[in-house]
Amino acid sequence: MVLKKRTNLLANWRTWSVATIFMAAFVVLVPTAPAQATATGSVTVGTQYGSTLRASFRTNSDFSGYVWNSYGSSSCTASYDDIEFRQNSLGNGWSNDIATQTDYNQCDVEAADLTDQISPFGMHSCNSGCSGDVLYTWQAPTGVRARNNISSYYLT
Amino acid sequence: MGPRVSAAPLLTICPSRESSQYNLMFACKKLAPAPVVVAALALALSSCSGTDERIAPAKSEPPIAEPEISVNLKLTSSIQVQDNLPLVRFLVSEDDERAYFAAVNLEQRQCAAKYGVETTLPISRQPSLMQMMTQRRYGTINIDEVARYGYELPPDPYVEAGDDKTGPNAWNPSSREIEVLNASDSDGESIGVDPVTNRDLPKGGCAAEGYRAIDGRDGSLARNEVATKYLNDAWSYVTADSRFRSAESKWSSCMKKRGYLDLKHRWDAARNDGSKSSSAMREIATNDLECALETGILDVAYAVDSAYQRVLIDRHEGELQGVLDAHREVMSRVHETLKETS
Numbered sequence: 001m002v003l004k005k006r007t008n009l010l011a012n013w014r015t016w017s018v019a020t021i022f023m024a025a026f027v028v029l030v031p032t033a034p035a036q037a038t039a040t041g042s043v044t045v046g047t048q049y050g051s052t053l054r055a056s057f058r059t060n061s062d063f064s065g066y067v068w069n070s071y072g073s074s075s076c077t078a079s080y081d082d083i084e085f086r087q088n089s090l091g092n093g094w095s096n097d098i099a100t101q102t103d104y105n106q107c108d109v110e111a112a113d114l115t116d117q118i119s120p121f122g123m124h125s126c127n128s129g130c131s132g133d134v135l136y137t138w139q140a141p142t143g144v145r146a147r148n149n150i151s152s153y154y155l156t
Numbered sequence: 157m158g159p160r161v162s163a164a165p166l167l168t169i170c171p172s173r174e175s176s177q178y179n180l181m182f183a184c185k186k187l188a189p190a191p192v193v194v195a196a197l198a199l200a201l202s203s204c205s206g207t208d209e210r211i212a213p214a215k216s217e218p219p220i221a222e223p224e225i226s227v228n229l230k231l232t233s234s235i236q237v238q239d240n241l242p243l244v245r246f247l248v249s250e251d252d253e254r255a256y257f258a259a260v261n262l263e264q265r266q267c268a269a270k271y272g273v274e275t276t277l278p279i280s281r282q283p284s285l286m287q288m289m290t291q292r293r294y295g296t297i298n299i300d301e302v303a304r305y306g307y308e309l310p311p312d313p314y315v316e317a318g319d320d321k322t323g324p325n326a327w328n329p330s331s332r333e334i335e336v337l338n339a340s341d342s343d344g345e346s347i348g349v350d351p352v353t354n355r356d357l358p359k360g361g362c363a364a365e366g367y368r369a370i371d372g373r374d375g376s377l378a379r380n381e382v383a384t385k386y387l388n389d390a391w392s393y394v395t396a397d398s399r400f401r402s403a404e405s406k407w408s409s410c411m412k413k414r415g416y417l418d419l420k421h422r423w424d425a426a427r428n429d430g431s432k433s434s435s436a437m438r439e440i441a442t443n444d445l446e447c448a449l450e451t452g453i454l455d456v457a458y459a460v461d462s463a464y465q466r467v468l469i470d471r472h473e474g475e476l477q478g479v480l481d482a483h484r485e486v487m488s489r490v491h492e493t494l495k496e497t498s
Contacts, residue, residue, distance in 0.1 A: 042388050044379055049360045050260070050367040051378035053282040061426035062307045062441075063292040066388065071379060073363035074264070074337060075278050075318070078326035083344075099427070102309070104282045106321045134307060134428065 264366030281318025374482035410447035
């Protein structure tokens with residue numbers, strides 16, 4: 001009888017332990033900060049019209065790693081007012097994972113942050129030709145992985 | 157890319173998920189006191205969220221057992237990578253790429269002429285895909301280049317001559333040129349019919365049509381998706397390879413001795429939060445490369461990369477042969493166009 005009671009108590013204790021573990025796991029898996037992935041491969045966009053390279057982004061500050069190439073059918077014009085291409089969001093984990101930007105064929109890059117609320121950088125302009133700009137990284141508060149929150153760009 | 161949080165002590169656990177899961181289950185079976193288990197679980201999960209996903213081999217490819225290394229090349233220049241890496245032979249040469257863009261430009265001009273427009277559209281000038289895929293594949297290699305430019309890319313006069321928005325090479329098209337080349341009106345809206353000649357415009361305009369005339373169905377030389385995909389896959393295998401990781405550890409120890417702590421990958425050294433001057437970055441870049449040369453990480457990376465690439469070439473021989481056949485078709489159209497207009 002005593003042995004059975006002890007077994008029940010032990011079983012209850014085990015049940016509570018497992019429940020606690022699952023609750024803790026739930027809390028950990030639902031973080032308050034947005035999840036930020038890293039790039040999982042190279043990407044090309046704008047290729048349906050041609051192979052003129054307009055801008056290139058890299059995941060690593062030494063220009064190694066994956067590359068995001070933005071193509072079009074021609075050079076950009078000399079005007080800064082013509083928006084030649086707009087990429088509203090970056091897929092494949094590229095959002096917040098750009099370390100360098102380079103532009104080609106008279107195109108200029110305007111890369112925009114995810115939100116100015118948590119980034120000190122705002123727009124990253126690459127005017128008058130960028131032969132390879134290394135973007136500053138930003139170490140976010142504890143637990144949040146952040147570089148510079150670039151999540152979109154347009155070309156002029 | 158390195159981890160974004162300081163989870164280094166647990167990185168060895170997290171990528172190998174089977175072992176970490178087994179250990180947690182084992183802990184549950186033994187029923188350690190709940191707070192201990194909760195703390196361990198929370199720590200493991202939070203650390204795993206910061207691990208590097210790209211070290212896993214590409215999802216599209218089945219796993220490859222670590223292949224035997226059969227090359228021994230001492231790297232001192234990125235040109236060696238370009239000249240010797242196995243998959244590079246499936247990319248076109250720089251000369252062919254330049255001829256390709258010249259032919260495309262001629263086709264674009266001829267198309268515009270059909271609508272009575274003489275275009276001033278310049279020939280595209282850009283680094284070859286071959287160069288882009290190899291120049292910094294393992295990070296910096298050239299010691300003279302690093303001493304002068306640090307991590308930044310050295311200037312490329314050919315490419316930069318085409319990138320001048322304000323100089324003599326700037327392209328200032330008329331609205332009529334834009335109409336025909338881009339098939340769009342002055343508000344940037346797409347148009348299907350040329351308002352002057354009343355003739356249908358090609359989709360995307362004459363600029364896009366010039367590419368279609370040369371590419372046909374064979375795809376573009378300048379963005380060879382097949383070879384670049386396998387080059388990316390190979391890199392994923394390299395970063396997960398035990399021999400490369402061992403070389404990274406040696407490089408990391410070398411950097412530590414020079415005062416650069418907590419660097420796991422070479423590319424970690426190049427990160428700058430804005431507090432380091434360009435001369436400070438040059439100094440880091442120099443130490444980084446000296447450690448790379450001292451520990452042989454570049455040679456290991458190249459050897460391991462080559463081994464995986466040979467496996468991928470064997471596995472996809474038919475597809476890659478098709479790439480070479482397509483190159484030949486495109487280049488024959490390139491030469492035909494250039495010959496016709498010379």
